[in-house]
Amino acid sequence: MKKLTKLAVLLTGAAIGFAAILLVITGNPANMGICIACFIRDTAGALKLHTAAPVQYIRPEIIGLILGSFAISLATKEFRARGGSSPLTRFVLGALVMIGALVFLGCPLRMVLRMAAGDLNAWIGLVGFVLGIYIGTLFLRRGFSLGRTHKLNNFEGAFMPGLQVVLFIMLAVASPLLAYSEAGPGSMRAPIWIALGLTFVLGIFAQRSRICQAGGIRDVFMIRDLHLFWGNIGILVVAFVFNIATNRFNLGLYHQPVAHSQWIWNVLGLMVVGFGSVLLGGCPMRQLVLTGTGNVDSAITVLGLLVGAAVSHNFGLASSGDVYEEGTSIVVGGGATPGGRIAVIVALALMILIGFFYSKKPKAKVSQ
């Protein structure tokens, strides 16, 4: 059983890595086959929660992950509507995680995909991700807990998956209510049925294997268990192999797709993501999968990610890729914005505050 479940996590990571490259080949932006943060941000744009024209498109990948998880959890009777564990704080943490991700220009999944493509900025950012997770574990050791969930009405649990179906239908019929980027990353998209189909399968694997990128590193610190870490290895190795095979590997700091080289903001942005993910009990991808299983706290976290994306673009917090002097690798623009830099510092401070507020003896009723 031990070998089987470790294999399940590794295979899920491998499948994610493979699907991500396939999605780039079929049209998604480079080094962005699947990015939970970017794609929730694109969806926010499509819904006109923000009006950044290059990033407006309902991404079927988000829909597929939630629906795949929903379908398999129903089939295995693991679907359970539950919630009530500090929902507003989770919403806020979701928004902060998104802000951090958009300062780095990627979620943990995109971080690993960029690493696999030779983007050294992502390797540098990894340091921040690991540090943020480590800080999160310090609070866990102090008894950090957002409290218990309790059973909810099935409508609550099924609403977000149901909403995904509505969003996909709107996309499939090219509803004029939505915005669609005509240039920029939002205009680069794999065919919708390929994007949905691949990620639906990934959603099934991810739910069954319980894969979690932040958990993978967290558990190394906390319980010396590498079980979930194999997921990260799977994604990295498979994506790397396919990048080499398809000539998409480009080692360096500069001229990387949708990336900037401001190392401090890559580190701090991902520190926010790592820290927040530990406080939330899972990385952004895990939040999508849990949403599919009826976890309303995760659904609210996903809504927090969505609103965080809207806030990021409406208030100029999101970074942009490096801009170079013509024909050189001299960076003359792009990177983290002044608002984004302040937001990352505020996010870290707010997370530390949340960490202290919610750190007390765990609410474990112990009876003799």
Add this chain to the structure above:
Amino acid sequence: MKVIDAKGLSCPEPVLLAKRGVAEGEYPFQILVDDETPRENILRFAKNNDHHASLTEEDDHYVIEFTR
């Protein structure tokens, strides 16, 4: 017998409570969870650390008993 109620707690709290239970050394003790993920995590923790743990399924939760 000590009973630790870890029902409804987020990852990784249940396994951390199990770890604490082991560290406190009062055997046997039970830990209650109501979801498959913490159930699997705690059983894997027990196996990885050579602890004896048995699983019983109740109506709406699981009972994992550690017996050293």
